Amino acid sequence: MVAKFPQLYLASSSPRRAELLTQIGVQFAVIDADCDETPLPAEAPRDYVQRMARLKANTGSAEMVAQQLPLRPILAADTAVICNARILGKPRDVHDAATMLRLLSGRRHQVLTAVALLIPTPKPQEWLALSKSDVTFRTLSEAEITWYCRTGEPLDKAGSYGIQGYGALFVTALNGSYSGVMGLPICETGRLLKQAGIALMLPTEN
Numbered sequence: 001m002v003a004k005f006p007q008l009y010l011a012s013s014s015p016r017r018a019e020l021l022t023q024i025g026v027q028f029a030v031i032d033a034d035c036d037e038t039p040l041p042a043e044a045p046r047d048y049v050q051r052m053a054r055l056k057a058n059t060g061s062a063e064m065v066a067q068q069l070p071l072r073p074i075l076a077a078d079t080a081v082i083c084n085a086r087i088l089g090k091p092r093d094v095h096d097a098a099t100m101l102r103l104l105s106g107r108r109h110q111v112l113t114a115v116a117l118l119i120p121t122p123k124p125q126e127w128l129a130l131s132k133s134d135v136t137f138r139t140l141s142e143a144e145i146t147w148y149c150r151t152g153e154p155l156d157k158a159g160s161y162g163i164q165g166y167g168a169l170f171v172t173a174l175n176g177s178y179s180g181v182m183g184l185p186i187c188e189t190g191r192l193l194k195q196a197g198i199a200l201m202l203p204t205e206n
């Protein structure tokens with residue numbers, strides 16, 4: 001995504017995040033924010049996603065400086081699935097994906113997405129938001145898990161499913177933010193952008 005006059009940089013390789021940001025009319029350019037996503041020993045899930053979102057935003061900021069790009073706000077996010085107190089990130093391979101799906105089968109889990117917004121100038125500032133959603137899966141058969149893993153959809157997604165894809169076939173209930181589960185909670189992101197003074201194409205308030 002290359003906007004001619006970007007309002008901000010999206011520090012993310014997630015096509016879903018770019019899609020959701022486009023949905024709300026933000027002009028942005030994508031910047032690299034590759035970092036180590038290993039949770040710390042005994043790290044609480046909400047601390048983990050918030051730390052990751054901030055780390056991605058800071059990595060994006062360092063990249064912006066290294067590439068001598070014009071200084072702009074940097075937005076980043078992190079999504080994790082929490083089930084039985086375990087943090088489920090993206091699977092290592094199809095076997096890992098199948099193990100995660102067996103764990104999620106017939107259960108309710110939580111999806112946490114943290115969003116970080118870094119304003120580099122004139123005075124560096126950081127804003128954070130957290131979206132929490134509960135998602136319930138129906139019971140999945142082994143044949144369904146095998147089929148779903150073969151679609152390739154689980155491989156780049158936290159918890160090994162995409163609510164916006166075939167994964168929706170497994171979801172019996174969602175309490176929270178659909179966009180948050182997909183990787184970028186729109187309402188919370190809009191609020192952060194507004195707090196930071198980044199204009200959205202919304203009607204002006206009197």
Ligand SMILES: Cc1cn([C@H]2C[C@H](O)[C@@H](COP(=O)(O)OP(=O)(O)OP(=O)(O)O)O2)c(=O)[nH]c1=O
Binds near residue numbers: 015017037056162
């Ligand atoms: C649960 C769920 C996750 N996901 C995705 C959102 C995120 O892209 C991904 C979680 O991994 P993240 O590490 O949050 O993000 P990412 O590695 O894809 O991208 P980046 O760090 O560069 O921003 O899982 C869905 O697309 N649908 C879903 O239903």
